[in-house]
Each structure stands twice: as structure tokens, then as C-alpha cells.
Amino acid sequence: MKREPFFWISVSCGIVIMAFILLPLIQMMSAPSAGMLKETIQDKDVVRSIWLSIYTAGLAALISFVFGTPLAYLLARHDFRGKRLVEGIIDLPIAIPHPVVGIAILSVAGKNHWFGQILAELGVRIMGSVTGIVTVLTFVGIPFYLNATKAGFEAISPRLEKVSRSLGASMFSTFARITFPLAWRSMLIGIIMCSARAISEFGAVVIVAYHPMIAPVLIYERFEAYGLKYSQPVAVWLVSISLILFLLLRILTLHKVEEQ
Amino acid sequence: MIAIRGLDIDLRDFHLRDVDLEIAENEFFILMGPTGAGKTVLLEAIVGLVPIKSGKIYIGGKDITGLPPEKRGISIVYQDYALFPHLTVRDNITYGLHFHKIGKRKAQERLAQLIEVLNLSHLQHRLPANLSGGEKQRVSVARALMVEPKVLLLDEPLSALDPRFREEVRGALKRLHRTSNITFLMVTHDFAEALSLAGRAAVMNNGRIEQIGEIEDIFKRPNSAFVADFVGMKNLFSAEFRGTKALVSGLEIELGVTPVNSHGYIAIRPEDIVISRRRFSSSMRNSFPAVVTAIIDQGFYYEVRVQSGEVAFASLITKSSLIDLKLRETADVVISFKAASIHFF
Numbered sequence A: 001m002k003r004e005p006f007f008w009i010s011v012s013c014g015i016v017i018m019a020f021i022l023l024p025l026i027q028m029m030s031a032p033s034a035g036m037l038k039e040t041i042q043d044k045d046v047v048r049s050i051w052l053s054i055y056t057a058g059l060a061a062l063i064s065f066v067f068g069t070p071l072a073y074l075l076a077r078h079d080f081r082g083k084r085l086v087e088g089i090i091d092l093p094i095a096i097p098h099p100v101v102g103i104a105i106l107s108v109a110g111k112n113h114w115f116g117q118i119l120a121e122l123g124v125r126i127m128g129s130v131t132g133i134v135t136v137l138t139f140v141g142i143p144f145y146l147n148a149t150k151a152g153f154e155a156i157s158p159r160l161e162k163v164s165r166s167l168g169a170s171m172f173s174t175f176a177r178i179t180f181p182l183a184w185r186s187m188l189i190g191i192i193m194c195s196a197r198a199i200s201e202f203g204a205v206v207i208v209a210y211h212p213m214i215a216p217v218l219i220y221e222r223f224e225a226y227g228l229k230y231s232q233p234v235a236v237w238l239v240s241i242s243l244i245l246f247l248l249l250r251i252l253t254l255h256k257v258e259e260q
Numbered sequence B: 001m002i003a004i005r006g007l008d009i010d011l012r013d014f015h016l017r018d019v020d021l022e023i024a025e026n027e028f029f030i031l032m033g034p035t036g037a038g039k040t041v042l043l044e045a046i047v048g049l050v051p052i053k054s055g056k057i058y059i060g061g062k063d064i065t066g067l068p069p070e071k072r073g074i075s076i077v078y079q080d081y082a083l084f085p086h087l088t089v090r091d092n093i094t095y096g097l098h099f100h101k102i103g104k105r106k107a108q109e110r111l112a113q114l115i116e117v118l119n120l121s122h123l124q125h126r127l128p129a130n131l132s133g134g135e136k137q138r139v140s141v142a143r144a145l146m147v148e149p150k151v152l153l154l155d156e157p158l159s160a161l162d163p164r165f166r167e168e169v170r171g172a173l174k175r176l177h178r179t180s181n182i183t184f185l186m187v188t189h190d191f192a193e194a195l196s197l198a199g200r201a202a203v204m205n206n207g208r209i210e211q212i213g214e215i216e217d218i219f220k221r222p223n224s225a226f227v228a229d230f231v232g233m234k235n236l237f238s239a240e241f242r243g244t245k246a247l248v249s250g251l252e253i254e255l256g257v258t259p260v261n262s263h264g265y266i267a268i269r270p271e272d273i274v275i276s277r278r279r280f281s282s283s284m285r286n287s288f289p290a291v292v293t294a295i296i297d298q299g300f301y302y303e304v305r306v307q308s309g310e311v312a313f314a315s316l317i318t319k320s321s322l323i324d325l326k327l328r329e330t331a332d333v334v335i336s337f338k339a340a341s342i343h344f345f
Helices: A005-030 A034-041 A044-077 A083-095 A098-109 A114-121 A130-154 A158-166 A171-199 A203-208 A215-226 A228-259 B039-047 B089-093 B095-099 B104-117 B133-146 B163-179 B191-197 B215-220 B225-231 B319-325
Strands: B002-011 B014-023 B028-032 B054-059 B074-077 B151-155 B183-187 B200-205 B208-214 B235-242 B245-248 B251-254 B263-268 B274-276 B286-298 B301-308 B311-318 B332-337 B342-344
Touching (some): A034 A044, A044 A083, A044 A171, A044 A215, A158 A171, A171 B095, A215 A228, B014 B039, B028 B039, B074 B133, B163 B183, B191 B215, B200 B225, B215 B235, B251 B286
Parallel strands (some): B028 B183, B151 B183
Antiparallel strands (some): B200 B208, B235 B245, B301 B311
């Protein structure tokens, strides 16, 4: 069959975009030599920063899971005045420039703000601390968890829950036996998206906490101080480790899907 | 068994107004009405899934208005089955046992009985995704009855099914109703279903109940223009079945096949009844002399009412045939219809 020109234009654009995304990544991933990669991973600073990146992002995802799940459920199941507004507010962190996020968080956490004073009283420090990093990462990551999980809940017919109630199950039992088993895959995707977003955050973190150094900050520092060649291996390790983690999570979920 | 008094419900874009309804124990009651009339809302209010503004709901004399759904002992079956997709057929059926104190022995017996009556034994370990519509609905009915509810609510349980599965599920419902003490309340807009299953029915419109009564009464004596138009089945007669024939007040009507029951109803759509001036030979097995009693202009069509013996028929014809036949009141005509266009139940 003879294809229309439109088809070939679409295909060409697709190829350009694929190349645009893949070429820099492949170049970066293949640039450092094996020896250099080995040397880098033996560098304690590198290991520490990657580990910090992963567990702060993980904590941000955990916090999103605990506090975000009930809100996602509420939004999926109930119509109320101002729901659109709430949904808009949830998407705000995606739209705000990253350094602005850092500045905004610092402006509430500082000594000049009543909230910052309460935090200081409680001995919680945001500026230059792991707590600060987790706060920022949760801020930028939670919309992704909320949206994925909300979509997951919306995909479950409310009738299943209604039938469950009519058969004698309380709302909590219904959630545990029906809603959660059907939604956990979406929740996991939400967790992956939330932590992927968190791991990639640089602009907001660098304002709130340059030290302790997360991997993107370390990569930036090495780039500034030593140049491209020395930042690349750290980047390769960060990307590889995150990708492997996400891939593992995905495989785990897909595996379960097939079982069912 | 179910008594509803002065029920008012306000939802965002829907209102249920002043619903009063009384359904006796072990009755099979039908709720009819057009889409958006509030039938599902009424069912869900009885289960406790919809907040009500005012009014009371009693089950077996007990006021359950304030109880949460799980404490009411009312099961519901939906048109779309609402089976739990992650549980096997067996786990779906026994789901309610987690929350009910039913002895293990008794539960086993009950499960075995439901599985047998609903013919589910070969499906027990399958997931709902691998079942046909009829199978799904049988599972959903079994799940609803497993917890021994006082009332079973059915929201158009047969509408989504293929005709061949519809018959089998309908038969199962009839059997289950006959052999249990459970009160059935079913929403349907299929009149054949209503007639074959239930004794009494209510017709709803715009969040109100328009008419309550024996189903035959609703068909024959609609109390409002809305009900008359809604039931719209003009040629409905109770009949005795003898072999392949139906006897309707002295008329012997050929059905072509033998019904299972000895008595029931037959219905013929007005457009399936052909009017002619004299008997003509055709493939139509039923032909009766009649007298025109009324001619009503309905826009594109004319409704011609005729009387044949004691039986009154209504027929729809076009304006040109009306002119061709030179029809007028008191004219002698012959009405004919095919055996295949007769619905019986």
C-alpha cells in the first residue's frame, strides 16, 4: 500500500525526537571508561551522595503514600465544591520553577516566620539538612503520586465498594479487601513517578541544602570544579542505579499482573 | 417487609420526592420507569448508599434509616454484575461470610446449594474476567444470597445479558424466589420480565412514584397519561395455553410453538397487526373478523382500534392505507397477524 506524505512526515518527526532524546543520553552513558567508572564508585563522596539521593527520594515517596492516599481517594470518589481548585493546587508544584520552590520553602522555614519559629522550637532544621531535602523532594514529587493514585481509584467501579458494604463489610474492610488490592498497582506507579521526580530534583534542593550533597548537586559541583569529564561518571552511576531500581519495581508489578 | 415512608432525597442534579412504598414479605416486586426516573437511587437509598433528606425506611418493622449499609442485611445485584475482579468465583460468592456469623457447616451447605441452583460448580475457581455475562450475573446473585439477606435488590439484572442467557438467569431468579423467604425488589424496563416474575409493581417518573399495583392493572388501567404512554403495550391479553394455541376470551390464537406454562400472557405490537377489508390468503396464521371502534390521528400514523368478539385490538397503519381501505368507525374489517410476532410469557 502506498503511504500518504502525512505518514512519512509523522515518521520523520518521530525519528528526530527519538534521536534528540537518545543521542545525548547514549553519548553520556558511553563516554566514561570502565576504569573511570570503577574509580568513581569507590569514591566515598559519590556513594554517599547517590545513597542520600535514593533514600531521600524514597522517603518523599513514602510520605506521599501515607498522606496522599486518603486525599487521592477522596478526590476520586467525591464531588464537592472547590474540587477543581484542590486539583489545581495539587498540580502547582509541577508548574513552579524549581529554585522558586526552594525559596518558598525556606521563606516559611526561616526564623522570621512563625512556622519556622515553631520548627526551631521543636529542633527541626530545614536549611542544609536531610529533613530539608526530604521536604523539598516531597513538595515536588507528591503531585505525581496523587495523580497516578487518583486515576487508579477512579478506574475502580464504586459499585464494587457498594456491593462490599451491602455484604457486611465496613468502609475500612472494603478498602483493605477490595479497593487496595485493585489499586495498589497504580499506587506503585505513583510511587515510582514520585521518586523519579524527586531523584531528578536539583534547583530546589540546591537552595535549601547544598550540603549534605545529593547526587545531582555533586554532579553539578564536579562539573563546575573539574569539568564535563569528571561529572559524567557520577551521572552514569546515578542514572543506572535509579533505572535499575525502577525497572525492578516495574518487573515486580508486571509479574504480579500476569499471575492474576 | 419493606416500608418506605415519605422518602425525600436531594442529590446534585436529581431529586426523589415523597416516595411511599410497601412491599410484603417474600413478595417479588418490580420497579419500572424510564432512564433517570430514580429507580437506582431508590434501591441505593434502601441499601443505605445514598444520603436521604427526610423520610423513613423500615425493614421487617425495624427502622433502618440511620444504619450503615453493612448493618442492614440487604443485598444488591447490579446490571453490570460488579464482581470483584481479583477474586475467584468461589471467593466472590463467599465474600460476605467474612463479616457474618454463619456456622461453617451451614455456610458450606448454603454454598453447595447456591452453586447447584445457579449451576456454577464448573466455574468455582475461575476469575470473573473469564465468564460470560450470564455466568457473571449468576455469580453475582449467588454472592448476594450467600449472606442470607432479608431483602434482595436487583437493578436491571437481565438487561445487559444476551437473550439466551436472560432466560436462564430469569428462570434461576424465579426458582430462588420460590424456594426462599427473601423479599425481591427488582428494577426492569422489560414488561415481559415484569409479567413473568412479579405480582405487583410500581412505575416511577421524575423521582416520584406514579402508580403502584398489580402489574396487569398497571397495563390495563394506567392511572396517568405518563404510565399509559410508558407501558405502551396496547395489545396485552391474559391467555390460556392449549398446545400451540392461546385462548383469549373466546379467540383461538395460533402461536406456532407450545408454551411451557398452561396460562400466561400474550402481547402483539400494534404495528404487527394488519387490517384488511376482507380475508386474504397469506402466510399469516391468525385472521379474525372485527369492527372498527375508533381511529386516532398520531401524526405519521393512525391508530385504529378494533373489536373482535370480546377482544379489543389496536393497530397502527399509515395514512395512505387508511385512505385505500376507506376505513371509518363501525366498518367491518379483518385483522391478521403472524404467529411469530406474538410475544407470550
